[in-house]
Amino acid sequence: MITAQIHQQLNATVRETRFSFLSNRYGGKVRDTYRHGDRLVLVTTDRISAFDHILRQTIPFKGQVLNQLAAWFFEQTSDIVSNHVLSVPDPNITIARRCRALPVEFVxxxxxxxxxxxxxxxxxxxxxxxRLPDGLRQNSPLPTPILTPATKATEGHDEDISRAGILARGILNSDLFDELERISLALFRRGTEKAAxxxxxxxxxxxxxxxxxxxxIVLIDEIHTPDSSRYFYADTYERLLAADEPQRQLSKEFVREWLMEHGFQGLEGQSxxxxxxxxxxxxxxxxxELxxxxxxxxxxxxxxxxxxxRMEQRLRQALALD
Ligand SMILES: Nc1ncnc2c1ncn2[C@@H]1O[C@H](COP(=O)(O)OP(=O)(O)OP(=O)(O)O)[C@@H](O)[C@H]1O
Ligand SMILES: [Mg+2]
Structure with a gap:
């Protein structure tokens, strides 16, 4: 897309929504989510976060890109597991089935x-x-993709947890856990194929x-977006790995690096x-590009x-509020 078009959009980004005709708003770092009966309205804004901080500036079209990319991947994986998407009435918005969210992130x-x-x-x-083998370097392929679950902490950082830990704490039973692991690995294989x-x-x-x-079981939230995933370019992968150089990434790593160059890595006292x-x-x-x-x-x-x-009009229509 031409740079001029993005420039034009700098002052028309979606920072935050406060739809007065919807209630039960929850503001995440990037999305504004509204509960509407048995549905959920997920608005992906142009906010960007890094190191767990929401940056003051927005990124033109980021919300449209993320929401549409997730919608595309939901479509591409619907034969593996059913997902929460009911409709995408606007590039920034997904209307979803509201489910009982399980308190584990399947990484x-x-x-x-x-x-x-x-x-x-x-x-x-x-x-x-x-168990991880010795002799790996940064960005080495793992012998096989692995599930490294994290608890969804209501406060503070998510914590790594093992299958045994999840079962011991009674967070999920073993049948459900194993089924979700199988599904997650299948989704990852599909994502890997599509990316390749x-x-x-x-x-x-x-x-x-x-x-x-x-x-x-319903796949919820988002899938394979750059906010929830890391991608490398394949063509330079081997060379950079061998040279121990950073990979070319299509993700927020780019933003993280810029912030670090400007003295910020999310630590206390840094502005x-x-x-x-x-x-x-x-x-x-x-x-x-992604x-x-x-x-x-x-x-x-x-x-x-x-x-x-635009969003208000489309939402009113989609939710039949007029
Ligand atoms: N279909 C769904 N049914 C129920 N809950 C859902 C569904 N889809 C997403 N969610 C939940 O809605 C919430 C959306 O929050 P969101 O991802 O915007 O912010 P967050 O997870 O609190 O923080 P972050 O911005 O770091 O992701 C998450 O808790 C997610 O698990
Ligand atoms: Mg989230």
Missing amino acids: IRGYLAGHAWRVYQSGGRELCGH ERGLILVDTKYEFGLDEEGG LPDLTDTFRVQVAQRYI FEQVTGRPFQPDTSTEPMI
Whole structure:
């Protein structure tokens, strides 16, 4: 997409929604979620977070990209597990079935990156009950993709937990856990295939599941978005791995690096730098590039009207509120 179009959007981003015709609003770091009877309205905004902080500046079109990418992957995986999507009435919005969310994040890792690498680097050879071989380096492929679940903490950081820990604490029973592990691995395989078709490596990702009224498993939240996943470019992967250099990533790592260069890594006492407009446009381009690369479709931005008005109109219609 042309840079000028992104520039034009800098002052028309979606920072926050407060739809007065909906109640029960919950503001996450990136999405605004409204409970509406047995449905959930998920609005993906243009907010961006890094190191657990919401940045002051927004990224043009990021919400549209993320929501549509998730919608695309929900479609591409619906034969593996049913998902919560009822409709996507607007590029920023998904209307979903409201389920009983299970309090575990199903993190699947195909490579030794991020948190797993930090554990390994400090000498850890066990991760959530999985034994890791010696001799791996940062971003090495794991012998096989593994599930490294995390508890969804209501406060503070999520914590790694093993299958044994989940069962012992009575969070899930073994049948349900094993079924969700099987599904998560199948989803990861599908994501890996789709990414590979487009020259990308799906490095790791996180799934969330819920149960519907009949106790059926439903994939909820988001799937394979750059906010919930890490991607590398496949063509440079081997060379960079061999040279022990950082991988080219299509994810927030780019933003994290910029912040670190500007003296911020989320530690106490550090102040959040302001993203420049030039950088905001670059980040937007990354997100758009990911969407196009993964889906093989051009990103068609919706710039039809002022976003708040547009979203409100489409929502009222979708929820039959008029
Ligand atoms: N279909 C669904 N049914 C029930 N709960 C859902 C469904 N889809 C998503 N959720 C839940 O809605 C919440 C959405 O919150 P959101 O992801 O925006 O913020 P968060 O998880 O609190 O923080 P973060 O911004 O770091 O992700 C999550 O707790 C998620 O588990
Ligand atoms: Mg979340």
